Amino acid sequence: MSSLHPKRNVQDLLRTWVQVVADRPDAQLWVAGDGDDDYVQRLHDTVATHGLGDSVSFLGFVSGEEKDRVLREAWAFALPSHQENFGVAVLEAVAAGLPVVISGEVQLRSFIEDKELGRIVDRTDPSAIAAGLSTVLADADGRRRVAEAGPAAVREVFSLEQIGEKLWELYDRSLSTASPHEG
Template structure:
């Protein structure tokens, strides 16, 4: 089968969706399928395209946040016949609207991953932006969802939450396994490389936040909760790793200075490859107090490294984590974030090792990429 993934960009700074597309696609290719990507990236061979291990048809640049490009529809109209299945990743941008326009006209079924973009958290957090989306919903995005052969959700909770954001809402809902390939490489060497890059962390325990630096991720809560307990473990450090997608990092660094923990927080920027895996293996635990997370590829990656995860109950796979005893779960509030830190501090070494073993088993049982790819193939092959 020849499959086309349609997504706004292959830039890894976009977060989990493109990482998931790549991991799923490489696994599908190992099964004998051909997988390519259609995006709104520029056609100039930039690093984003060179780093992507898949064939990318870049038909941008997309203009503005919406991403309009006059090249997109003509290319898809001319080449749709070359593919057996289409998977649209993400909504609220031109690529989903344009894909629907072409594929419905050609009577070509497509499947849609919303990647958490229908979560009602956005409605409550950004009411004015939600009103604007409501005006666009009926004629713009609702047809994309309504006409999809299947709208794909990564867990039951994401599916249920998606029903609460807009009206009308009717679609063919499907819950598919989701995951990542997990850790690859020499863990000891990767850990050494990370600590060589950030020598101030050598021989110091630290908690690892690794995700986009974005208000929905709760980094501000993490800094405040960490500062409130800084004296309880004077040796403990906090590592904040990830791209500063919306220009928020300087404000957070000012907050850290105000809280008196500047020397306790390391800002690494985005970590990739061995440096990323080294951070996981060097950390004491992974922490993500997010306000909204439909899945969390980084959570699955941490689990694959035997790393216990401390997450909020707004990370939609929290129930799997709790059931597997692979980490700790609390509310996405300052109190909840503090609870995660307090409960983790109270775990003895034996308990932490046991939780790490559970983390790896949880990854294998729920989030390993092979079962995720098979689950998706079973749906799009119908």
């Protein structure tokens, strides 16, 4: 879905996955995206080092129908990033009805919190990431609620009409406060 980059904190997500699998031996982690060959190899090495080969699958870059299938079949979405300017993949997951587990450094944090669409975790605390994932995976009622509320929340806040209206207001406000150019 998105690029595999160290800022996305996938390495710590994989290390954390050991704790999740200890609580939920049937859990599966799908890592979607591609990136620098050396970094992706380190991720594979982390899976091997921690004996996670049976519970972690690398899907590579997914788009179109394959991405739709992955989002439809998943139970949750995780992005414990060190920094995300926005988080398009998070928005795509919520629009597909998935609860998310994200770090506070993902700029969609307030949207997720306000709409109760997932868990915000401390990216530096593996136990917090694991607890967030385990909680979401164990909460069938919460997953059903997000499956119903998530797509509507995305349309309500991020539809083309909503974003267009906000941009229009921003431009209008900027033009009305701008001082005329003196030449």
